Amino acid sequence: MPLHLLGKKSWNVYNTDNVARVRRDEAEAKLREEEEERRQQEIDSERRLDLLRGIKPRDLPDVEPKSDPPRPARRNDVDRKVKKRKLPGEDDTDRDIRLARLEAETSRNYKTVERSITDTSLKDQKGNINLFADERGRVEKNDEAEKEAQKKKREYEDQYTMRFSNAAGGREGVRTPWYSTTTQTPLDTSTKDVWGNDDPMRQKREQARNASNDPLAAMKKGVRQLKEAEKERAAWKAERDRETALSLDQSLHSSTDRKRIHGSTELDDIDGFDLNNEARKSREHKHRRRTDLGINMSTVLEANKYKIYIPQP
Incomplete structure (x- = not known):
């Protein structure tokens, strides 16, 4: 119920x-x-x-x-009291x-x-x-006993626990970590194939495969190619500058030669028109005319002196 x-x-x-x-x-x-x-x-x-x-x-x-609170007496409590037994011969x-x-x-x-x-x-x-x-x-607590117990506990945990101290040598003592050295030990690669035959090219293939899968090697290769490209670009630029300078020098020499041949320091020819030649022709014409006038005047004076008639041209 x-x-x-x-x-x-x-x-x-x-x-x-x-x-x-x-x-x-x-x-x-x-x-x-x-x-x-x-x-x-x-x-x-x-x-x-x-x-x-x-x-x-x-x-x-x-x-x-401390005693338990008294409980009400019951019947047969005296009978329930356990009596202590006597030892043999007591x-x-x-x-x-x-x-x-x-x-x-x-x-x-x-x-x-x-x-x-x-x-x-x-x-x-x-x-x-x-x-x-x-x-x-x-x-x-006993310090020695505590240390011994702690040591045993650590040895037991070392069987299945990996600690950061193991990178520095662990129980073998503190030594130089593997990542602080630059020297690399070559891998011990077997020179035999899967059938047990000698294969001397196996190590080279392993090294080539490791190099192709190594990102650091790829980065180094890229840097090397970049440096080579920069060198080639610098060489090409230097060659171009040299050719430009040579072409300019040749053009200057040819211009100087032409000036020396024609006897002029500056050419202003356009389709055979030369300002210097025109000016020179004008000066020569004036000089020739003055000369002719001078000769004519002297001839006229002489003719007047001797009464000789000279026809004009």
Whole structure:
């Protein structure tokens, strides 16, 4: 039968009274824990003050073991009590003495554990004062044992773990990394083919294939071709400049020769028309006319002197 149909039952876990009782018990337990923690902190602070003042710290109060709340007595509880058995050759008195001694030792160990938990020292192993030491105490570890365990753990992890330190030598020691050297070791390529026959050209084919697949080799080849093209372009440009200079020099020489032959420093001929020649002809004509006039005048004067008639041209 579903539980929501049994709300009238006192043992129903969903009953309002039962839920309230559980919450009340939880609140009381929480208050007891907070009170116990506060009392423990007060005791620890008093002991710290005593240590700072240089006096003997106060003794810790006996910590009573927590006992379960009493439960109502039931029938046959006395009968249910387990009796301690006697050891062989032991009577009732010896058994009681042994049990009392065992109980006292157990209680002493319990008090020692409680004292070690609450009694925290203000000084650590190095002698430094720590006013905020952990109240629960610290478990001191053996450094050598910890190092040995860490070493074994690392050796086990090295079997399936790859670390960056392995690039520098790993367990073999620190050495020069492989990527810091420029020398390249040649690959040990077999000189035999797949059938076991000698093939001396196999290494060359392997090197050629590696070079063709190597992007760095392709980049170097491109740079080399670019430099060769630049050299060829520079040579072609120099040859062109030289030919241009030679052609210009030849044209200047030919022009100078023509000027020297014609006796003129500047030629202005257009279809046989020369300004210098026309000017020269005009000057020669004027000079010839003056000469003729001079001769004629002298002849006229002589003729007048001797009364001789000279016909004019």
